Amino acid sequence: MATRKSAAKPNVSAEELMKHYREMLLIRRFEEKAGQLYGMGLIGGFCHLYIGQEAVVVGLEAAAEEGDKRVTSYRDHGHMLACGMDPKGVMAELTGREGGYSQGKGGSMHMFSKEKHFYGGHGIVAAQVPIGAGLAFADKYLGNDRVTLAYFGEGAANQGQVYETYNMAELWDLPVVFVIENNQYAMGTSVKRSTKSPSLWERGGAYGIPGEEVDGMDVLAVKAAGEKAVSHCRAGKGPYILEIKTYRYRGHSMSDPAKYRTRDEVQKMRDERDPIEHIRTMLLNGKHASEEDLKAIDKEIKDVVNDSAEFAKESPEPSLDELWTDIYAKEVPQGEAI
């Protein structure tokens, strides 16, 4: 593979590179395992893998601070791992078990973690966009110095509620980063077949929202853009849009025959633009790590993922009376400054 240059000039430490490498690799191995468990019938329904897009969440999480919030669509496994949620709890939710983040009641598309400020996991395309602005609204209202990352696909970017939200977010200076994960396909519809807008981030201009396009296969470029966006929001200047160009290697969900693109197109991306290979090469070329070191990391991560799969298989199904719990809340959670 040809050595790629990172757009953001890496005054980046070896530790940082290593951290990004590990985090991206965890997502990739986790997703491969999820795909495998799906194949075995242990995961059911829809299961949307994040393979190929790892640099997006890892780069943005590196730009976020403790207490910042995030919300996304059904393609959510990577976001959860990147914000520090336990792979065991995520995998067990995928298998619908008691040990899952939602005790098996949410599934692949619906997980949440109050502790990690992860607000879902939403199955309706673009519904998470106003919700993300609402989280930012709450932080601003409460005087919290927090930013919300609201992730959505380029397909979602055509929904009306996105523009309703842009308008209000800018009107009220909400601290929300709108992250368009442009993986070029919405199920089988390529971006070119869904809009004539040459770029999606520029649509924010109509509402006065600044933004930019980012190379989503380069974790350092994502991180640099993320830092800019997050500090814009934190400075009270309102929302920011990042259109992150990325690519999903796998089908839309597990049952996607992928007839809308060629095998070559996918292979070319994998060969030339893979975000994990990119950092791997930087680590090796910079002599920050040896093949042996990386092999050891690989093994470590495989173990974490295998443990999560074991946990997800062994955790019991939720007890039957769970059917009737959590339909109504008893106590009102009180918002507070953090």
Place this chain on the structure above:
Amino acid sequence: MATEILMPALSPTMEEGTLAKWLVKEGDTVSSGDILAEIETDKATMEFEAVDDGTIGKILVPEGTEGVKVNVAIAVLLEEGESADDIEDAAPPSGVETPDEAPAKAPAEAKAPEPEAPAPAPKADTSPDWPEGTEMKTMTVREALNSAIAEEMERDENVFIMGEEVAEYQGAYKITQGLLDRFGAKRVIDTPITEHGFAGIGVGAAFGGLKPIVEFMTFNFSMQAMDQIINSAAKTLYMSGGQMGAPMVFRGPNGAAARVGAQHSQDYAAWFSSVPGLKVVMPHAAADYKGLFKTAVRDPNPVIFLENEILYGRSFEVPVLDDFTIPFGKAKIARAGADVTIVSWGIGMTYALEAAEKLAEDGVDAEVIDMRTLRPMDYATVIESVKKTNRCVTVEEAWPVASVSNHLGAYIMQNAFDYLDAPVINVCGKDVPMPYAANLEKLALVTTDEVIAAVKAVTYRS
């Protein structure tokens, strides 16, 4: 150790498939992501990728084989340093996990515990809503609501109200009059005309710890926001295993106003009432508007608060109390009687009470129950009354099909069948979009005469 490559499930419903084509052969090295085979399901031909790196040691199922069950070993993958000779002891075919052994499915005989709702009705709560002797004051529904909102905003600074024209214009129906001056623009917020967007922002703000009151100028426009109300607000508590939900109120006028035509005259009570996770309130009298609204703001769940434009200007007695709430799920016997039970809520109460007065002149003593909340529903009060009167008529402004009345009728049949002397009659609006013409609109709506006729029918007087 050698790994078995299993026949994968490639769709939510796949149980077996055809191994159409192998794209690798024994001895090939593969790495994760390489395509191993093409598999035909009932819906499509799919590519099957390697998950692990290694060498194909043995192909167990030749290409062209049909009906290969999910989870059966189709090949063996060797890791670095292994040879095909290791295969026999490493992977005995008997070790194949069949779908039947997979612990993914619930045992077939497992039975879900019974829901609590249809269990024998508990005793009706007949306690008074406020202490006897409390000073009373005449107030319109509008004033009662306005004071309820203001009191709750005073009480909790995380309560805010947003909607179209709620602030500077003082509310399209003047429910939010004076609130902007009193609480400021941070807490009384004018939104653009973007129901889906601001309903979603409300849901997010509720996730984030605030207590939003989202006003729909009328509930007709809540259809724009239906997805956020149902898929986001109502279901998140359940989907998050109880971690987070949306404590908030969606409020506004619901149902027919007068001569505003089909798109602005609809009662959505039945729609919202069918959704677990939502609470639904539809009061009639001003005191109920006030007491129930304050309960709605304090409730930790999303509450749909259905008001009525025609009732806004009507006056009722309201208790003069510092902090007065009415619990959800407690119906009110608005008029005690012995001969027939008339059950209604919201504007329907107008017809129910008027009918009861006229029926009294004819010697029919009707008991009128105001449900006040539709979810949770006070079944006990209804059932106890029906056991006493043996007859029941429901009155509802909404369309007759799949109405709240249908549900009540079915509930009564199931739980008080032996006490009924006549079938329950549902008096509902007509099964048509609301016409504009004055005469037709009158015909489409419920009338007092229709309620009287239904009562006469169940008491066999017609």
